[in-house]
Amino acid sequence: MDETPKTLLKLLVTQQRMTYATFEELFNNTADKVINKGTKNPTCGETQFRRWTGGKLKSLPGADTCLVLEAMFPGYDVEALFGPPPATSPQVPAFDLEEQILMTAREAHEDADSTATASISNTTIDQLRDRIGTLAQEYHARPALTVFSQAEELRQEAERHRDRTQIPVQQQELLILCGQAVALLSAAAFNLGSLSGARRLARTAALYGESARFSPLQAFADGSLAYIAYHAGEPTEAIVKARSALSHGGLGDVAKRRLLAIQARALGHLGDVESAQRAIRQSEETGLGHRDDLHDGVGGEFGFPDERLAMSNSSTALLIGNGAQAEAMARRALALLSEKDPTSRAAHVLGSAAADLALARLISGDVDGAAEALEPIWAIPGDQRITGILVRAAQVRRYLSQPAFHGAHLPTQLRERIEDFTRASAPYQLGNHQLAVEA
Structure with missing residues (x-):
């Protein structure tokens, strides 16, 4: 099997994890901005897309199309995009065969599933669930900007599937998956320093959870709103949101541990030492062995492992002026991390x-x-x-x-x-x- 892409365009598309659908959407949006001729804008059909990325083009497309492609991939002219990728280039990473296989598998499945009308294949939902779960579980190892881009692609895909089914069970599942993708968008936005964006996205995730009647997602989103408020210098609002999150039913021990740790931090910021220490103690209790489908079932960024709990509580201890407790908890967090595989x-x-x-x-x-x-x-x-x-x-x-x-x-x-x-x-x-x- 030939592992080398035939065009630089194919390599860039693979690098950015573009399906034909996402490529077409970007192409149309860019054409609106660059060409702005309305119905006379250039378009890109799927057959054309395959010819472009497969190295089957015999001559360059029209001038407007070339302008759109160069705007989509700044720094590259169309001759370079339709030519073979350079043997070595710092701008172009090595071809990822596994990613190409996965993308091809997704595209093939989308094609096979495109004949659905009133419903979609359950396999489609299963694959989307797997991809969102993988992104959540690998969140810690990926740059926040990459997570944001991938979570937005998954959100858009889930929304497209919602438009294609009238089956209530599928609608509910897709609402949950949309909410999970938006919750990851919120986490990534926060990690990139956009508190206002993170807040809006967390509220949206909470709405998805409410619409789907999925309380773990509502609780996770309210918890996110609590720590966003804390970091925005609004500790009282953080406490209100943390308490609201804890009031949701159906939560597992991990969910409650996360929310109690957030509550402890906000209490510490207010100077309520006794309440903060009580919340720390409650967050460290073993619990009753309860689980839920988000914090435990999906896990990853939705989880709250022991080392993250210890790290969070060390910050709370610093807020209430207990340096010895803070050092002990920070050392515990680092010790627990050292026991893990480096990739984890x-x-x-x-x-x-x-x-x-x-x-x-x-x-x-x-x-x-x-x-x-x-x-x-x-x-x-x-x-x-x-x-x-x-x-x-x-x-x-x-x-x-x-x-x-x-x-x-x-x-x-x-x-x-x-x-x-x-x-x-x-x-x-x-x-x-x-x-x-x-x-």
Whole structure:
């Protein structure tokens, strides 16, 4: 089997995980912006798309079509797009055979399923469920910008399927899948520093959960609204949302643990030490073995493993001024991560726990220990330096900016390194420089 794409266009399409449907939508939208001739805009049929990506074009298409393609793929002219991909190019990653197989399988299934009228194949829903589940489970290993793009593609696909079926059970399942995709969009938006976008998307996910009568999704979305409010400097609203989320029925132990941890953080931000400590203790209780279909059944970004709980509670301990408790919990989070396979370690949890540990040591006067604690974060790739890590790193930098540290070599070096770390982050590169909560 030939693993090499015949055109650069095919390679770029594969890289961006475009199906014909998503390519056509982007082509039409771009034509509206670039050509703006209404019904006289160029179009792209599926046969034409296959000829373009399969290297079967004998001459370049019309001038308007060329303008649209060059606008869709900035930096490439049409001669390059319809030519063979370069042997080596930093802009074009190696061809991913597995991804090509998966994309081909999706396209073939879409073609086979296109004859459905009043209903769609249950297999179609199963495949969409699998893809959303995979994205949730691999969330920690993918850049937030990539997750956002893929979750939006899945949301659009779920909505298209909703338009094709009148079967109530299928409609409900697709509502749930739409809501899951939007919940992942909200998480990605938050991690990219867009609190307003994340809030709107979380509310939308909650509406999907309400429409589908699926309380775990409603609870997850309300929990997301709670921590977004917390990071926006609205701890009272965060507590209200966390309590609302906990009031939903049908939640498993993982869901309740996540919500209690969020509630504890908001209480700590308000200075309610006793209530915050009580919420921490409740979040760490074993529970009754209850499960639900989202937090446990799908898991991944919808889950809340022990290391993430320990990391979150270390932040709460810092808020209420208990440095020893914060250090113990941050060390526990890092220890639990070290027991995992490297591919299963969440950079967000690693970086956040490391920053919390550093701040706890600074509070006790151990600058050298803080520098040691920060070592793991420097290796986190820029596209995985997300809001939670950046907020905590900023707290360390602000602490090191106190007059007592002025002129000292190591604190100055750490402050500068944190600034460089932040400048290379995904939110900063996207222009989201203001990262909310100052606690």
